[in-house]
Amino acid sequence: EVQLLESGGGLIQPGGSLRLSCATSGFTFGTYAMSWVRQAPGKGLEWVSGISGSGIGDYTYYVDSVKGRFTISRDISKNTLFLQMNSLRVEDTAVYYCAKGAAALGVIDYWGQGTLVTVSS
Amino acid sequence: EIVLTQSPATLSLSPGERATLSCRASQSVSSYLAWYQQKPGQAPRLLIYDASNRATGIPGRLSGSGSGTDFTLTISSLEPEDFAVYYCQQRSSWPYTFGQGTKLEIK
Numbered sequence: 001e002v003q004l005l006e007s008g009g010g011l012i013q014p015g016g017s018l019r020l021s022c023a024t025s026g027f028t029f030g031t032y033a034m035s036w037v038r039q040a041p042g043k044g045l046e047w048v049s050g051i052s053g054s055g056i057g058d059y060t061y062y063v064d065s066v067k068g069r070f071t072i073s074r075d076i077s078k079n080t081l082f083l084q085m086n087s088l089r090v091e092d093t094a095v096y097y098c099a100k101g102a103a104a105l106g107v108i109d110y111w112g113q114g115t116l117v118t119v120s121s
Numbered sequence: 122e123i124v125l126t127q128s129p130a131t132l133s134l135s136p137g138e139r140a141t142l143s144c145r146a147s148q149s150v151s152s153y154l155a156w157y158q159q160k161p162g163q164a165p166r167l168l169i170y171d172a173s174n175r176a177t178g179i180p181g182r183l184s185g186s187g188s189g190t191d192f193t194l195t196i197s198s199l200e201p202e203d204f205a206v207y208y209c210q211q212r213s214s215w216p217y218t219f220g221q222g223t224k225l226e227i228k
Contacts, residue, residue, distance in 0.1 A: 044208065044219055044220070044221050044222050045157075045159075045165065045208055045210075045219040045222075046219070047210075047216060047217045047218065047219070050217075061215050061216075063216045064216070097164055097165075102167070102170065104170055104171060104212070105212065106153065106212025106217050107155050107167065107170045107171075107212060108155075108157075108165075108167060109167050109176065109177075111164035111165055111166070112164065113164055114164060
């Protein structure tokens with residue numbers, strides 16, 4: 001059974017940093033693309049960042065609003081995905097979902113339960 | 122960035138009725154469109170990928186169609202568990218984007 005468990009969310013002041021983690025199990029972690037998708041309170045979904053699966057290098061991609069501030073990475077030995085978030089802004093407030101890519105790139109077949117990040121003074 | 126526009130914003134129907142949800146892309150996404158369902162307090166769930174392929178475990182009453190810029194998610198006969206918010210999403214080009222959602226509510 002595929003499981004994705006996020007942690008690391010919380011309340012942080014503007015300009016601060018947080019590191020989100022996503023512990024995974026039930027699949028060959030390094031094989032699949034992984035992503036972070038966020039949802040601001042009462043709003044829709046936004047695909048924030050992704051990292052490619054093995055075989056095509058660790059290609060990473062970011063939405064423009066987080067480029068230069070967020071860094072996605074993974075530790076294959078620990079089956080864990082990370083999102084380092086620096087220079088946080090009020091508009092980064094959201095539930096952050098860890099997401100597993102399907103065989104088709106750009107499709108998400110499993111989601112974590114989400115972790116809430118609140119950026120406020 | 123490809124913008125996806127979903128309509129209607131809210132759809133009020135009764136169990137047993139047919140639901141038709143639309144998603145229009147600002148430029149062609151070929152068949153690279155997926156549909157997700159989200160219930161309150163839950164993560165989204167993949168329903169359809171590449172316009173018309175049902176994900177594992179998705180019942181046959183849900184179907185997707187379309188290509189290019191116009192897509193449709195159809196639920197042939199609504200069950201109580203179908204009332205939720207539905208999002209379309211394109212994977213034709215980065216950044217992958219979602220529509221703003223259609224809320225399917227019980228009439």
